[in-house]
Amino acid sequence: MKYYIIAGESSGDLHGANLIRELAKQQGSDVQFRVVGGDRMEQASQQKAVLHVRDMSFMGFVEVLLNLKSILKNLKIVKKDLLAYRPDALVLIDFPGFNLKIASFAKQHNIKVFYYISPKVWAWNTGRVKKIKRIVDHMFCILPFEVDFYKHWNMHVDYVGNPLLDAVTLHHPDTTFKARYGLEGKKIIALLPGSRKMEISKLLPEMVKLAKLFPGHQFVIAGAPNLNTHFYRQFLDNDNIPLVFGQTYDLLQHAEAAVVASGTATLETALLNVPQVVVYKANALSIAIGRMVIKVDYISLVNLIMNKEIVKELIQKEANHHTIAEELDQLLNNKAYREEMLAQYKSLHERMGLPGASPKVAQHILRYLQQGTPKRDSH
Known part of the structure; x- marks a missing residue:
């Protein structure tokens, strides 16, 4: 069986590897x-x-426009390679701006399309569901x-x-983490x-x-696997804030609080x-457009899943160090506030x-390839 699997971001890369x-x-x-x-x-694939x-990975309406030439080139490369490889199944992981175009192309060429991690069509442009029904088999x-x-x-x-x-359950804590990074x-x-x-x-x-506002704490940056130390150092005045790669879970397991x-x-x-405390900043025009079209009340997955504010969201101008510090102070020093958030986390769990998501997806894909997909106009 031949599989062609596409993920366009670090999180999708993790889930793709497990699948x-x-x-x-x-x-x-x-x-x-x-x-x-x-x-x-x-x-994982040894390829x-x-x-x-x-x-x-380009984020935001304006950023996509500025990088349109690169995106179109990438689409062309993948389409050509997909036809040359002719997989039994194309598995698309999140990354809808790119992957839905590939799904449409694959469907035109009779390649079976599976989509793992739904595009957030419930947040904006719900009409895209009609297109998804046409081009995605499951x-x-x-x-x-x-x-x-x-x-x-x-x-x-x-x-x-x-x-x-799965990722959290399978993680094996590094008992030497704190000692290794001092x-x-x-x-x-x-x-x-x-x-x-x-x-x-x-x-x-x-x-x-x-860091200057909380001298009693050690701040530590979780580096993204697709970037290097040199990129991060341009934002740091000194070496008092350590940078760790590939150990985000170990960092979080030793953290009293986090800015995410x-x-x-x-x-x-x-x-x-x-x-x-959740923070978000983007190009001002991208934010303005997003606020016009996005139809949900929250931006963090925690609040979206619980359908209420569990964690504070600071967006754009509010995502400044003064406002972040106020919320961080609550998380560290207001016991009732902290315990309420942890209680809500329990409900989230x-x-x-x-x-077991990865085994389930693999089982479904194999079953649908062997038996065919159910009718897409029924549940």
Whole structure:
């Protein structure tokens, strides 16, 4: 069986790697992979990526326009390679701006399309569901409320649980973490500024200013796997804030609190029971357009899943070090406030269900390839 798997961001790369391992485990030697992704997918598939996530991830309406030439070039490369490879199944992971175009192309050429981690069509442009029904053979959802959303549109989907539950459950803590980075003295505050250069460049300068306001704590930055130390150092005045790569979970497990860029990391932080403040900054025009078209009340996955404000969200001008510090002070020093957030995290855990997303997706893909997909106009 031949699979072509596409992820365009670091989080998708993690989930893609886990899925590759499950497909290989369930099918044995009779499986081949071609990937568009990052280091993890390359390692899991033992194949060099056709395109790497570091060359693909553009965020925001304006940023996409500014990088349109690169995006169109990437689409052309993948389309040509997809036809040359002719997989039994194309598996698309999140990254809708790119992947839905590839899905449409694949459908035109009779390649079966599976979509793992639904595009956030429930947040804006719900009419895109009609297109998804035409070009995607089967959708695997990771957020509980998405099942009812798609049911409203008479589309069959499978809720497979959230792959972050797998990642958190499978993580083996590094008992030498604090000693390795010289962090055994002060309590730790984790800084997670995101994985894209644009968001890091906007958020990290504000984050590092917090260190002077909380001298009793050690701030530590979680570096994105697709970037290097040199990129981060331009935002740091000194070496008092350590930078760690590939050990975000270990960092969070030792943190008293965290400042987190909106995205997958907000949910990971909650699943690891770390009180957090969520921050987000983008191009001003992108934000203005987003506020006109986005139809949800929250930006963090934690609040979206619980459908209420569990963690504070500071967006654009509010995401400055003074305002962040006020919220961080509450997380560190207001016991009732902190305990309420942790209690809400417990409810979040219950709503998310059990681990096992990757094995479930692999099982569904194999079953649907062998038996065919259900009718897409029923649930």
